[in-house]
Amino acid sequence: MTARELASPSRRSFLTVTAAIGGGLLLGFGLPARGEVRDTLTTDAPFVPNAFLRIDRAGKVTFVSPQIEMGQGTYTSLPMLLAEELEVDVDKIAIEHSPADDKVYVNPAIGIQMTGASKSIRGFYGPLRQAGAAARIMLVTAAAQRWKVHPSTCHAENGVVVHARTGRKLGYGALVDPAAKLRVPEKIGLKDPAEFKLIGTPHRRLDCAGKVDGSAKFGIDTRLPGMKFAVLAQSPTFGGKLITVDEAKAKAVPGVSQVVKLDDAVAVVANHTFAAKQGLAAANPQWDAGPNAKVSTADIVNQLTRVSEKPGAVARHEGDAAAAIADAARKVEAIYEQPFLAHATMEPMNCTVQMTSDGCDIWVGTQVQGMTQAAVMKLTGLAREQVRIHNHLLGGGFGRRLEYDGTVRAVQIAQQVSGPVQVIWTREEDIQHDMYRPHYYDRISAGLDAQGKPVGWSHRIVGSSIIARYYGPEAMKTGVDRDAVDSSANQPYDVGAIHVDYVQQEPPAGMHTSWWRGVGATHGTFVVESFIDELAATAKQDPLAYRVALLDMSMGRRTALTQPRAKNVLQIAAERSGWGKALPAGQGRGIALCIGFGTFVAQVVEVSVDKDGAVNPTRVWCAVDCGIQVNPDTIRAQMESGIIFGLSAALYGEITIKDGRVEQTNFGDYRVLRIHEAPQIDVTLVKSLEPPGGIGEPGTSCVMPALTNAIFAATGKRIRKLPVANQVQETASSRAG
Amino acid sequence: MITLNVNGKPRDLDIPDDMPLLWTLRDVLNMTGTKFGCGVGLCGACTIHIDGQPTRSCDTPVSAAVGKRITTIEAIGNTPAGKKVQAAWLALDVPQCGYCQSGQIMSASALLAANPKPSDVDIDTAMAGNICRCGTYPRIRAAIKKAAGGKEV
Numbered sequence: 001m002t003a004r005e006l007a008s009p010s011r012r013s014f015l016t017v018t019a020a021i022g023g024g025l026l027l028g029f030g031l032p033a034r035g036e037v038r039d040t041l042t043t044d045a046p047f048v049p050n051a052f053l054r055i056d057r058a059g060k061v062t063f064v065s066p067q068i069e070m071g072q073g074t075y076t077s078l079p080m081l082l083a084e085e086l087e088v089d090v091d092k093i094a095i096e097h098s099p100a101d102d103k104v105y106v107n108p109a110i111g112i113q114m115t116g117a118s119k120s121i122r123g124f125y126g127p128l129r130q131a132g133a134a135a136r137i138m139l140v141t142a143a144a145q146r147w148k149v150h151p152s153t154c155h156a157e158n159g160v161v162v163h164a165r166t167g168r169k170l171g172y173g174a175l176v177d178p179a180a181k182l183r184v185p186e187k188i189g190l191k192d193p194a195e196f197k198l199i200g201t202p203h204r205r206l207d208c209a210g211k212v213d214g215s216a217k218f219g220i221d222t223r224l225p226g227m228k229f230a231v232l233a234q235s236p237t238f239g240g241k242l243i244t245v246d247e248a249k250a251k252a253v254p255g256v257s258q259v260v261k262l263d264d265a266v267a268v269v270a271n272h273t274f275a276a277k278q279g280l281a282a283a284n285p286q287w288d289a290g291p292n293a294k295v296s297t298a299d300i301v302n303q304l305t306r307v308s309e310k311p312g313a314v315a316r317h318e319g320d321a322a323a324a325i326a327d328a329a330r331k332v333e334a335i336y337e338q339p340f341l342a343h344a345t346m347e348p349m350n351c352t353v354q355m356t357s358d359g360c361d362i363w364v365g366t367q368v369q370g371m372t373q374a375a376v377m378k379l380t381g382l383a384r385e386q387v388r389i390h391n392h393l394l395g396g397g398f399g400r401r402l403e404y405d406g407t408v409r410a411v412q413i414a415q416q417v418s419g420p421v422q423v424i425w426t427r428e429e430d431i432q433h434d435m436y437r438p439h440y441y442d443r444i445s446a447g448l449d450a451q452g453k454p455v456g457w458s459h460r461i462v463g464s465s466i467i468a469r470y471y472g473p474e475a476m477k478t479g480v481d482r483d484a485v486d487s488s489a490n491q492p493y494d495v496g497a498i499h500v501d502y503v504q505q506e507p508p509a510g511m512h513t514s515w516w517r518g519v520g521a522t523h524g525t526f527v528v529e530s531f532i533d534e535l536a537a538t539a540k541q542d543p544l545a546y547r548v549a550l551l552d553m554s555m556g557r558r559t560a561l562t563q564p565r566a567k568n569v570l571q572i573a574a575e576r577s578g579w580g581k582a583l584p585a586g587q588g589r590g591i592a593l594c595i596g597f598g599t600f601v602a603q604v605v606e607v608s609v610d611k612d613g614a615v616n617p618t619r620v621w622c623a624v625d626c627g628i629q630v631n632p633d634t635i636r637a638q639m640e641s642g643i644i645f646g647l648s649a650a651l652y653g654e655i656t657i658k659d660g661r662v663e664q665t666n667f668g669d670y671r672v673l674r675i676h677e678a679p680q681i682d683v684t685l686v687k688s689l690e691p692p693g694g695i696g697e698p699g700t701s702c703v704m705p706a707l708t709n710a711i712f713a714a715t716g717k718r719i720r721k722l723p724v725a726n727q728v729q730e731t732a733s734s735r736a737g
Numbered sequence: 738m739i740t741l742n743v744n745g746k747p748r749d750l751d752i753p754d755d756m757p758l759l760w761t762l763r764d765v766l767n768m769t770g771t772k773f774g775c776g777v778g779l780c781g782a783c784t785i786h787i788d789g790q791p792t793r794s795c796d797t798p799v800s801a802a803v804g805k806r807i808t809t810i811e812a813i814g815n816t817p818a819g820k821k822v823q824a825a826w827l828a829l830d831v832p833q834c835g836y837c838q839s840g841q842i843m844s845a846s847a848l849l850a851a852n853p854k855p856s857d858v859d860i861d862t863a864m865a866g867n868i869c870r871c872g873t874y875p876r877i878r879a880a881i882k883k884a885a886g887g888k889e890v
Contacts, residue, residue: 071834071871204830211835212826214770214810218836221769229764254753272764273773274756346774346782346836346870395772395836396870427775633830637876641833644872667779667868676861678874 035206036094037075037393038062039217047176049135049184051104052128053082059159059173061086062094066105066113067120068367069095070394070401071641072696073634074120075207078128080630081121084198085132085190087156088172095206097391102370113370116402116515118597118694121630125692133188135179142178143170193628193689202633207393219365219392220424222352227420228257230413231276233285234265234433237660239510240290242266250283259283260416267413273424292508292660297439300657301337304441304505308335308462312501313479315461315489319497324456328447332538336444336527337721340507340655341437341516342430342670347395349406349425353414359386360414364407365394372404376411398645399515402470403435431670432662436655437516438464439507440484442527446495452539454550457495459488459527462503464513479504487524487701492566492595493532493547494554508660517645518701521596526722529592529705534718543591543709544574565625565690566593569602572623572684577604583714586610590709594702598693599626600686603643605679605706609714613732615724617647617679617707622699624683627690635695639683642699647679648672650704654723739799743768744812750799758794758802759783762809770810770839774868781867784840785809791847793866810839818850818884825884833871841867845881854885 042062045054054062063082069075075095083090098105098113105113109123136156143161144151147168154163159172193199210216235241245266247259255275260267268279325331352363359382366372369389376387394401410423425433440463447456465481475482480502489500507513516522536546547570551563570593574580577589587608594601606619622639629635652671656663664670708719717731741748743766752761762768762785771794774782778793785794786808787801813819822845825831832838841864848855848863855863860881869877 069834071832073833204827205832207835208827208830208832211832211838212823212842213814214839216835217769218772220773223767223769272752272756272760274753274760274764344870346772346780346834346868348773394834396834398870424773427777427780637830637833637873640875641872644874645870648870666777667775668777672868672870673872673874674866674868675864675874675877678872681875 035075035091035209037069037207037210037216038094038096039390039392041096041099045176047135047180049138050131052131053086053135055135055172055176057173057176059171060094061088061092061159061172062096064096064098066098066107066124067115068097068365068391068394069207070115070367070397072120072638073205073631074115076203076205077121077630077634078124079206080198080203081125081128082132084196085129086136088159090198090203091206093206098369100369100373100387100389105369113368114402115367115397116399117519118696118698121692122598122694125628125630129190130188133190134184137185137188138179138182139172139175141182142175145178146170200629200632203631216393218347218395219352219363220347220350220395220422222363222392222422224352224354224420227352227422228269228271228417229273229276230260230267230269230417230421230423231273231280232265232267232409232413232423232425232429233280234429235287235290236432237287237289238292238295238508240264240660241288243286243288245283245285247283250279253279253282258417260413262412265409267423269417269421277426289660290510292510295508295660296658297656300439300507301441304439304462307503307505308441308443308460310503312460312462312503314499314501315480315485316498316500319456321456321458321497321499324497325445325447325458328455329450330448330538331445332448332534333445334531334534334720336442336530338440338523338526339653339722340439341649341653342434342655342664343396343398343400343516344431344667344670344672345394345396345398345400348427348430349400350423351407351410352420352422353410354420355414359388360411361388361390362407362411363390363392365392365401366404366407367394367397367401368404372407375404375408379408379411380415398517399519400434402515405435427667428665431664431666434655435512435514438466438484438513440523444527444531446531446535448535448539452535452541454494454535455496457498459500460503461485461488461500462505464506465504466513466515468504469512470514483520484523486520487594487596488528490595491524491528492554492562492593493550495550517642518697521594521698521701522646522704525592525594525596525701526704529594530708530720533590533705533709533712537712542580544570544579547591547593562595565600566595568686569593569600569623569625572686573602573604573621576623576682576684577606577619577621579604586714588710588712588714590706590711590713592702592706592709594698596698596701597695598691599624599695599698601639601698601702603702603706605703605710607707607710607714609711609728611732613726613729615651615711615728616677617710619680619682620703620706621682622684622702623686624695624698625686625688626693626695627688628692629685630692632685635685636683638695639699640681642697643681643703644673644678646700646703647707650707650722651724654725739803741799741802741807742805743807744809745806752799754800755798758785758797758799758807761799762794768809768811772836772839774837774840780837781844782837782840784843784867786813786843786847789847789850791844810843813843813846816846816850819846821884822846822849822880825880829876829880829883831873831876831880833873837867837869841869841877845877845884848881849884855881
């Protein structure tokens with residue numbers, strides 16, 4: 001995106017309009033010690049050189065963030081990009097959530113306005129530096145004109161333009177009016193990385209203060225005059241319908257004002273959430289269980305197993321893998337299974353809606369503002385400008401808020417309610433009506449020669465296609481879901497002849513699958529890195545040495561830089577972990593490599609397994625090469641985060657179905673890691689001048705096979721089906737018995 | 738009518754005796770710093786103090802707090818332990834999404850007020866009831882140690 005595009009007149013007028021209709025209903029919070037996240041759009045800054053940046057007469061810089069903050073640190077790293085070129089104190093930048101607009105706030109790496117796929121930095125590394133540089137040039141030019149000197153004799157530093165020879169200085173605030181009259185420069189020279197003052201240096205989070213004093217505003221914290229609270233119940237079975245509710249009993253609960261009935265859901269509206277919850281219980285909704293009344297996980301897995309026998313759409317085919325495996329000295333085959341997973345964001349699903357005479361206002365935390373707006377337009381028939389999305393900080397995303405089902409539900413309810421209404425999902429509703437990570441069934445085999453080197457590799461992936469639902473049939477022309485086969489078709493090792501195919505198999509109608517942290521890489525890395533470990537064990541070779549050898553052998557096939565970067569992170573993680581040094585009985589180390597999101601991650605997990613088979617991951621060493629580092633501390637934080645998120649899923653995470661409904665309900669039966677279960681984590685960052693890669697997801701993708709490989713090293717038990725749960729205990733007790 | 742002492746101020750409220758403190762704070766008093774996470778005392782996001790004791794507000798009825806001092810995240814910075822904890826949280830950039838952090842800080846503040854030099858086991862015991870999906874546990878542990886004046890790791 002060029003600076004001229006950023007600053008076109010239509011975009012300026014768009015911003016003015018959006019600001020006018022977007023503001024006014026909520027008041028911003030008091031100024032915290034550093035950073036400032038605002039809920040409303042600034043309307044009065046005279047200098048708006050592009051869609052991301054406004055500067056007022058006091059010199060206050062406001063950054064309108066195209067990407068939303070959900071914990072990944074984007075409200076620090078993106079302002080750093082802007083401030084690096086704008087030459088301002090990044091700690092004094094105010095941050096505002098962007099309004100819905102798939103064009104102005106498009107993520108160039110994705111094609112729509114989306115915070116996902118670990119692409120915030122990858123999409124905006126260039127555009128935001130250009131946005132800052134363009135504004136700086138205009139401010140410098142304005143100062144030079146005022147002083148009647150050549151702009152090249154002036155420079156900018158810390159929000160001030162300086163004429164060094166005469167010592168004259170003008171703050172940005174004093175220059176915004178003349179700067180606003182200048183043309184946005186077309187040719188913008190950006191700093192050489194060697195000149196970076198901010199990029200690459202750890203910087204404190206700008207959104208931290210409000211998250212420490214309770215003032216940070218999430219969607220669920222929306223409070224409006226006259227606002228009602230609604231608690232929702234959707235059909236407990238997938239595809240079921242609402243039959244009846246006891247409206248009189250619900251309304252008899254003090255504070256309950258209304259019962260909203262939908263085809264497959266009911267909501268009770270009240271003065272506060274407690275009354276709404278009591279009202280919903282009193283309403284005692286009765287459901288027609290529908291066509292899936294008898295469906296269980298076993299049925300779904302049986303179906304996956306059946307279709308896995310048939311060939312699928314080919315994702316990669318080099319040589320004759322089947323023949324190579326058939327003729328090989330040794331053959332290894334395995335079936336890997338990964339369960340449905342819920343996201344369980346700490347902030348349960350919620351959305352506040354006010355239908356007005358001229359449209360509707362929506363207060364929500366979303367990763368896809370534009371898609372959410374479009375969905376509401378489709379539902380209501382309203383025009384784009386009538387559907388106003390007020391985004392908020394996300395109390396966790398992990399892919400859940402790439403979906404707008406919660407907003408659609410809330411609008412369906414609000415259409416029957418007078419005035420603003422906040423629709424809250426209980427935790428039980430949140431877990432039982434998530435859009436789940438698909439249950440994947442992988443059939444994989446390889447042939448080894450007498451030295452243990454793979455000569456053929458065949459991998460069939462079976463599961464629901466998120467791509468097909470999310471992006472439509474256009475994205476599935478070849479029959480291959482490119483996400484489902486990612487990290488499988490693109491695996492980096494030399495395995496001889498290779499065949500990778502994909503069979504799409506959807507769960508029962510009404511059950512939906514969606515993105516989950518690490519997406520295809522989380523699924524594929526688990527299978528590939530587990531199976532490579534199996535091959536190393538079969539070949540009686542060290543898992544690290546085996547991987548490195550296969551990377552070396554594939555050197556010619558991959559881009560020149562891929563294999564050295566992969567080897568480097570493997571070797572760093574291994575070295576940090578003391579790889580190869582003996583461990584006491586019952587302990588083991590496992591290693592895994594994840595290449596994904598433009599980033600290379602290797603991890604070593606150390607586990608201890610007690611005599612009863614209880615698995616305790618005690619330490620994790622992580623090496624990450626994500627190219628140019630914007631905020632190194634954020635990279636560390638995202639690795640820590642990804643590791644703990646992945647361990648939760650690998651150890652405990654599983655959504656199961658019985659009688660057409662999800663069996664899990666809350667954190668009691670959908671367990672996640674707690675502080676006493678979290679390992680010590682050691683993160684090493686690799687310095688690099690390669691283009692920046694994503695960091696939100698690969699930490700999660702890498703840790704699952706590193707964990708199960710460590711369990712194998714400690715116990716000899718190969719985990720091919722997640723979660724680990726009690727599998728090691730069962731092995732231990734069957735041995736004891 | 739029920740009278741609660743919230744952050745040192747008396748609040749007269751026309752609410753049922755069995756209404757959980759969580760919804761009273763959030764929906765009636767519009768104090769949204771205390772978070773809803775699970776509704777059944779499993780995640781700790783709603784942690785407040787009643788007479789200094791960390792308490793899950795989602796399953797504690799208002800009747801249990803009558804005549805007692807309720808402290809929330811909005812005022813924990815006025816206590817010596819709370820102030821130290823918030824400063825340590827800022828210094829180590831503990832939060833990520835931040836949604837659980839009110840509850841984490843309330844649990845950590847109660848721990849430090851009762852036990853100024855907690856061991857790792859003390860930290861585990863006091864903090865195991867607070868879930869963080871972003872996995873900020875290593876920094877939470879380090880920040881508690883920093884707030885206690887000891888080494889961070």
